[in-house]
Amino acid sequence: xxxxxxxxxxxxxxxxxxxxxxxxxxxxxxxxxxxxxxxxxxxxxxxxxxxxxxxxxxxxxxxxxxxxxxxxxxxxxxxxxxxxxxxxxxxxxxxxxxxxxxxxxxxxxxxxxxxxxxxxxxxxxxxxxxxxxxxxxxxxxxxxxxxxxxxxxxxxxxxxxxxxxxxxxxxxxxxxxxxxxxxxxxxxxxxxxxxxxxxxxxxxxxxxxxxxxxxxxxxxxxxxxxxxxxxxxxxxxxxxxxxxxxxxxxxxxxxxxxxxxxxxxxxxxxxxxxxxxxxxxxxxxxxxxxxxxxxxxxxxxxxxxxxxxxxxxxxxxxxxxxxxxxxxxxxxxxxxxxxxxxxxxxxxxxxxxxxxxxxxxxxxxxxxxxxxxxxxxxxxxxxxxxxxxxxxxxxxxxxxxxxxxxxxxxxxxxxxxxxxxxxxxxxxxxxxx
Numbered sequence: 001x002x003x004x005x006x007x008x009x010x011x012x013x014x015x016x017x018x019x020x021x022x023x024x025x026x027x028x029x030x031x032x033x034x035x036x037x038x039x040x041x042x043x044x045x046x047x048x049x050x051x052x053x054x055x056x057x058x059x060x061x062x063x064x065x066x067x068x069x070x071x072x073x074x075x076x077x078x079x080x081x082x083x084x085x086x087x088x089x090x091x092x093x094x095x096x097x098x099x100x101x102x103x104x105x106x107x108x109x110x111x112x113x114x115x116x117x118x119x120x121x122x123x124x125x126x127x128x129x130x131x132x133x134x135x136x137x138x139x140x141x142x143x144x145x146x147x148x149x150x151x152x153x154x155x156x157x158x159x160x161x162x163x164x165x166x167x168x169x170x171x172x173x174x175x176x177x178x179x180x181x182x183x184x185x186x187x188x189x190x191x192x193x194x195x196x197x198x199x200x201x202x203x204x205x206x207x208x209x210x211x212x213x214x215x216x217x218x219x220x221x222x223x224x225x226x227x228x229x230x231x232x233x234x235x236x237x238x239x240x241x242x243x244x245x246x247x248x249x250x251x252x253x254x255x256x257x258x259x260x261x262x263x264x265x266x267x268x269x270x271x272x273x274x275x276x277x278x279x280x281x282x283x284x285x286x287x288x289x290x291x292x293x294x295x296x297x298x299x300x301x302x303x304x305x306x307x308x309x310x311x312x313x314x315x316x317x318x319x320x321x322x323x324x325x326x327x328x329x330x331x332x333x334x335x336x337x338x339x340x341x342x343x344x345x346x347x348x349x350x351x352x353x354x355x356x357x358x359x360x361x362x363x364x365x366x367x368x369x370x371x372x373x374x375x376x377x378x379x380x381x382x383x384x385x386x387x388x389x390x391x392x393x394x395x396x397x398x399x400x401x402x403x404x405x406x407x408x409x410x411x412x413x414x415x416x417x418x419x420x421x422x423x424x425x426x427x428x429x430x431x432x433x
Contacts, residue, residue, distance in 0.1 A: 004043045006122055007097075008064050010129040011090040012036050015068050017133050018086060018140040019076035028075050035071040039064030054167065057098065058091075065090045081148045081156070082140070088159040093132060095166035096190070097125055099183055135194045139201040151200065155193060162189045283309045284351075288320050289327060293349070296331040300347055303339040305364075311351035316358045317433050318412070326405045327351075330362045330427055333401040337366040337425060357414065360429040368398070368420040405429060 012032050021028045043060035050059045069087040076083065101121050108120075164170050166186050168179075176182045255263070278297035284290040293309055300307035313323065331349060338345045347364040398418040399406055409416045412431040419426050 003122065003125075004060060004064065005040055006125060007061060007094060008036055008039045008043070008068075010093070010125060011039075011065060011068055014086055014090060014129065014133060015072050015076070015083075018136055019072060019078050019083065020141075020144045022075055022077045031071055031075045032068075035067050039067045042067060058095075058167070061094050062091060078140075078144055079147050081152050082144070085152055085156050085159065088156055088163065089132070092159045092162045092166065093129060095163050096186055097128060099166045099179065099186065100124065100128070103179060103183055132190075136197055139197040142201055142204055151196075155196065158189065158193055162186060162193075165189065278307065284311050284313070286313065286320060286323075288324050289313070292324050292328050293331065296328075296335055299335050300338075303335070303345070305335065305338050305345040305347050308346075308348045309350075311349060312353065313351055313358060314353040316353050316431075318358065318431060322408050326360060326408055326429060329402050329405045330360060330429065333427065334362045334364040334366075334425075336401070338364045341365045341367070341423075343423070356432060358431045358433070360431075362427045364425055365423055366420075366425040367423065368418070368425055402427070 012035070016028065016032055023031075042063040046060040046063045047056055050056050065087050068090070069083055072078075072083045072086070073080065101124055104124060105120060161170075165174075165182065168176075168182060170176070171182065174185070176185065278294065278301045281294060281297060282290065283293040283297070289311070293311065297307045297309065311327075327349075331347075334347050334349070338347050343365065345365050347362070350359075350361045350363075352359050352361075399416070402416065402418075406416050409429055409431060412433065414430040414432050416429045417427070419428075
């Protein structure tokens with residue numbers, strides 16, 4: 001016996017559980033409750049017009065399912081193909097229920113007529129729908145914001161195949177002679193569907209975890225660079241403190257010796273030397289940017305790099321945090337590369353605002369890695385495919401340490417280039433406004 005109120009309750013549970021709400025929970029529940037009542041009325045009305053053994057069950061169920069599909073277009077934010085998939089899934093579940101329940105009741109070793117059969121039918125219906133919700137919940141939640149995909153279109157076609165299979169419309173084409181064979185094949189189709197969704201979900205989780213680990217590694221690398229800059233700054237401050245203490249001791253000694261006329265000359269000399277300290281220099285009118293450049297200047301001084309900065313940004317409409325990130329990454333990359341260079345080490349940083357763009361340029365001593373030519377010797381077929389379709393490794397190496405800068409530049413329709421000449425590397429970044 002078919003109880004459409006229970007069938008539609010299961011369908012409502014599928015739509016509410018697997019789809020993302022557009023409105024608050026009470027609005028969704030009220031909308032679904034109204035749809036549930038209309039679906040029961042539509043099923044009763046359709047059942048009075050169709051009296052065939054199949055149409056009297058399938059058409060009422062299709063009418064109610066169609067109302068749930070229409071309601072989901074307004075109540076949920078998922079793309080229409082995901083909602084269509086759930087509508088087809090509901091119809092396939094109903095057809096599978098009509099195939100599975102009689103066979104289940106027929107093999108039980110006790111009498112299932114009357115109330116016992118009705119209870120078992122209700123329990124089996126609830127169990128099958130709950131099992132399907134359990135299998136599909138996480139995949140649907142993970143990809144709820146995704147657009148129409150070819151994969152989901154294929155799954156919709158698979159559900160159409162499942163629906164026709166459970167109704168027995170494909171027995172002649174598939175050579176199925178008994179309802180048991182039809183049930184086994186339908187169960188296999190459901191297993192395949194669940195396997196595809198769970199495999200896609202696990203693959204998405206693996207990619208997300210890989211991206212998370214890569215982001216964490218990049219963050220740790222950036223933090224380690226900041227710690228190196230901090231150490232250089234602390235060393236410069238300690239050196240300045242020692243110089244100050246030495247200057248005070250010298251002044252005291254001059255006063256003891258009665259050479260007070262030499263004190264003003266000595267104080268002026270100490271002040272000139274203090275101005276030359278990189279950590280105490282003035283590089284930019286913005287104190288945040290000045291702090292970033294000063295720490296890099298201290299790092300350069302610790303590694304015997306001739307550091308020069310001519311930076312001004314004016315009233316450009318960019319966030320200070322974005323500019324600090326860009327300057328930090330540009331100078332960190334330049335300082336680390338220049339520190340490894342054998343020979344005279346130089347670094348020049350320039351920031352110049354234009355009419356419609358801010359240009360940042362870092363020129364320093366270093367060598368870009370040579371671009372390796374692709375050779376088939378010792379390579380596998382997957383290496384050939386990667387060479388044809390994937391990004392070249394040298395392109396990723398050129399932007400090493402500039403990932404956040406590249407994202408900021410892209411957000412402002414700018415450009416980021418890394419070029420080089422023998423013994424020199426030039427990094428240019430441009431932000432448009």
